[in-house]
Amino acid sequence: QKEVEQNSGPLSVPEGAIASLNCTYSDRVSQSFFWYRQYSGKSPELIMSIYSNGDKEDGRFTAQLNKASQYVSLLIRDSQPSDSATYLCAVNGGGGADGLTFGKGTHLIIQP
Amino acid sequence: GAGVSQSPSNKVTEKGKDVELRCDPISGHTALYWYRQRLGQGLEFLIYFQGNSAPDKSGLPSDRFSAERTGESVSTLTIQRTQQEDSAVYLCASSLGGLQGGNTIYFGEGSWLTVV
Numbered sequence: 646q647k648e649v650e651q652n653s654g655p656l657s658v659p660e661g662a663i664a665s666l667n668c669t670y671s672d673r674v675s676q677s678f679f680w681y682r683q684y685s686g687k688s689p690e691l692i693m694s695i696y697s698n699g700d701k702e703d704g705r706f707t708a709q710l711n712k713a714s715q716y717v718s719l720l721i722r723d724s725q726p727s728d729s730a731t732y733l734c735a736v737n738g739g740g741g742a743d744g745l746t747f748g749k750g751t752h753l754i755i756q757p
Numbered sequence: 758g759a760g761v762s763q764s765p766s767n768k769v770t771e772k773g774k775d776v777e778l779r780c781d782p783i784s785g786h787t788a789l790y791w792y793r794q795r796l797g798q799g800l801e802f803l804i805y806f807q808g809n810s811a812p813d814k815s816g817l818p819s820d821r822f823s824a825e826r827t828g829e830s831v832s833t834l835t836i837q838r839t840q841q842e843d844s845a846v847y848l849c850a851s852s853l854g855g856l857q858g859g860n861t862i863y864f865g866e867g868s869w870l871t872v873v
Contacts, residue, residue: 749798
């Protein structure tokens with residue numbers, strides 16, 4: 646059974662600080678990794694994708710991948726109250742032939 | 758269309774009734790996925806369509822669940838003899854091609870199903 650694990654939180658971070666979200670996965674052959682943001686009552690929206698070891702930056706977001714440790718993380722710099730949401734880690738290779746396996750998500754709260 | 762379109766957005770049905778949920782993927786997207794998300798839970802994979810290949814049905818929870826897709830367009834998820842545990846939001850997503858090719862999945866707004 647391929648699994649994606651996340652701390653459910655809530656993770657509380659003061660406004661302006663760095664929020665760090667972590668995810669581990671069980672399937673070593675996974676190749677594609679994604680972070681989705683989901684506001685309450687809304688569908689997930691793609692934040693970042695990462696395919697190679699190292700860091701990938703996009704604005705205030707940085708995704709980090711370490712395939713040897715089977716670990717992927719998302720850093721949010723200068724956290725804003727609007728960043729408060731559930732962040733879902735997703736990994737390719739688990740959900741069927743070519744689907745995504747999702748973690749249960751981390752609930753992030755940015756305190757004004 | 759501009760995004761993945763799902764209907765109905767909300768459905769309340771009586772236990773034992775059948776329901777059909779519809780998904781219109783982004784135009785040109787060959788891959789289509791159905792996921793289920795129960796309240797406060799993560800996303801559960803249900804089924805995956807890719808072009809004209811046989812669908813991957815490995816996530817369907819029981820034989821009461823089925824899905825069809827016409828070519829590379831509309832898909833319908835059918836739940837027969839609904840049970841209260843079927844209450845969830847059913848999310849459809851599509852991607853330009855397979856994820857191995859570096860494509861990404863885009864979600865619709867979901868169909869919220871309540872079985873009473």
